[in-house]
Amino acid sequence: MALPIIPKASFPYTSKWLKGKLTYHPFTVGLESILLQVKDSKDKTEKLNAIRQILEDCVAGADVMALPLFIVEDLFIRIREKSSGESVQATYICTNAVDKVTGKNEDGSDIIAQGVECATPVHVDINLKDVKLAQEGEHKLVFQITEDIGVKMRYPSLETSIGENAPEDIVLGCIESVFDAETVHPTEGSTNEELMVFWNSVPLSKKKEITQLFFQSMPSLSYTIQAVCPGCGYVHEQKIDSLNSIFT
Numbered sequence: 001m002a003l004p005i006i007p008k009a010s011f012p013y014t015s016k017w018l019k020g021k022l023t024y025h026p027f028t029v030g031l032e033s034i035l036l037q038v039k040d041s042k043d044k045t046e047k048l049n050a051i052r053q054i055l056e057d058c059v060a061g062a063d064v065m066a067l068p069l070f071i072v073e074d075l076f077i078r079i080r081e082k083s084s085g086e087s088v089q090a091t092y093i094c095t096n097a098v099d100k101v102t103g104k105n106e107d108g109s110d111i112i113a114q115g116v117e118c119a120t121p122v123h124v125d126i127n128l129k130d131v132k133l134a135q136e137g138e139h140k141l142v143f144q145i146t147e148d149i150g151v152k153m154r155y156p157s158l159e160t161s162i163g164e165n166a167p168e169d170i171v172l173g174c175i176e177s178v179f180d181a182e183t184v185h186p187t188e189g190s191t192n193e194e195l196m197v198f199w200n201s202v203p204l205s206k207k208k209e210i211t212q213l214f215f216q217s218m219p220s221l222s223y224t225i226q227a228v229c230p231g232c233g234y235v236h237e238q239k240i241d242s243l244n245s246i247f248t
């Protein structure tokens with residue numbers, strides 16, 4: 001006889017940087033083991049692929065690969081929160097410079113090494129509820145290059161972030177369309193070479209503007225850790241702006 005199937009609780013997800021609404025459900029034991037496998041991996045792509053696998057299973061209503069990377073990160077935090085609790089323990093190594101006793105002189109006095117790294121592990125509790133997306137400063141998606149010609153940007157997705165993409169390719173991938181007085185040209189209709197020729201003709205001052213007002217001011221996870229080192233008493237304050245710094 002078939003056993004009853006336990007319905008998965010599902011939760012709505014909205015963000016002011018996302019069109020439409022998604023739903024997600026907590027991850028199962030099987031998916032948790034995927035996370036554990038990549039926990040200590042230094043490979044960014046390996047980690048992103050694990051996150052992708054989990055999101056593709058837990059999120060309904062969107063193509064995960066096409067979502068902005070910061071939405072993916074936020075969604076992952078929300079799923080993790082509902083799956084295994086709000087609290088995450090992280091450990092950092094204290095890099096404060098201290099004077100350390102390294103041994104004894106013949107006369108019994110201490111040998112002191114000055115300005116060495118404290119290196120004491122500092123344990124911090126992160127409440128995932130407090131980790132939220134934030135956007136600071138002026139930020140925009142549409143840039144006028146000349147009086148008539150301009151570009152509309154889109155956020156880097158999980159797709160553009162997985163793998164070894166040159167910075168230039170990531171920039172090109174973030175141009176959604178190029179417009180002039182008459183027409184909007186979606187970049188899907190252009191080859192990479194055509195896009196490159198266009199991008200190379202953009203004046204440096206405009207590239208700087210796009211870097212500052214689009215790339216550098218993009219929404220990101222935001223959380224500040226405050227922890228006192230048990231070894232030297234130094235108060236560490238660290239801003240967290242990505243998943244990697246939480247799940248180390």
Ligand SMILES: [Zn+2]
Pocket residue numbers: 094095096118119120229230231232233234
């Ligand atoms: Zn310390």
